[in-house]
Amino acid sequence: MSIRIDSKKCVGCLKCLQVCPGSLIEEKDKKAYIKYPKDCWGCVSCVKECRFSAIDFYLGADIGGNGSTMNVVYEGSILHWNIKRSDGTVTTIDVDSKDSNKY
Numbered sequence: 001m002s003i004r005i006d007s008k009k010c011v012g013c014l015k016c017l018q019v020c021p022g023s024l025i026e027e028k029d030k031k032a033y034i035k036y037p038k039d040c041w042g043c044v045s046c047v048k049e050c051r052f053s054a055i056d057f058y059l060g061a062d063i064g065g066n067g068s069t070m071n072v073v074y075e076g077s078i079l080h081w082n083i084k085r086s087d088g089t090v091t092t093i094d095v096d097s098k099d100s101n102k103y
C-alpha cells in the first residue's frame, strides 16, 4: 500500500506530515512528498487530513484494488471519498463528519 502526492495540488500546509503515524512524509521545497512509500500501511490519515485533495491512496491487490486509487474531496462537513478504477469509472462514498461520533 502507498500514497501518491500531487505536487501541483499540494499547497504545503504540512498537515499530512503531522498526522502520519510513521513519519513517512517529509517536506521539500514547500511541498509534501512520501519518503518511505514501502513503509506505508494504509491508515489513510493523510488522505483524510488533506483539504486540497492532493493525496491519492492506492488500493492494493490484497483488497481487490486492481490499480484503483482513492482520495477525498471536502464539501463543508461532507467528505466525498472517490474511488477511481483503472477503467476510469468512479464510485463516491459520502460521509458526514458531523455523524462521526454517532455510532
Ligand code: SF4
Pocket (backbone or CB within 6 Å): 005, 009, 010, 011, 012, 013, 014, 015, 016, 017, 031, 032, 049, 050, 051, 052, 053, 054, 055
Ligand atoms: S495535507 Fe495536502 S496540501 Fe497539505 S502538505 Fe499534505 S499533501 Fe500538501
Ligand code: SF4
Pocket (backbone or CB within 6 Å): 002, 003, 019, 020, 021, 022, 023, 024, 025, 034, 039, 040, 041, 042, 043, 044, 045, 046, 047
Ligand atoms: S496512509 Fe497512513 S501510514 Fe501511509 S503515508 Fe498516509 S498517514 Fe502515513
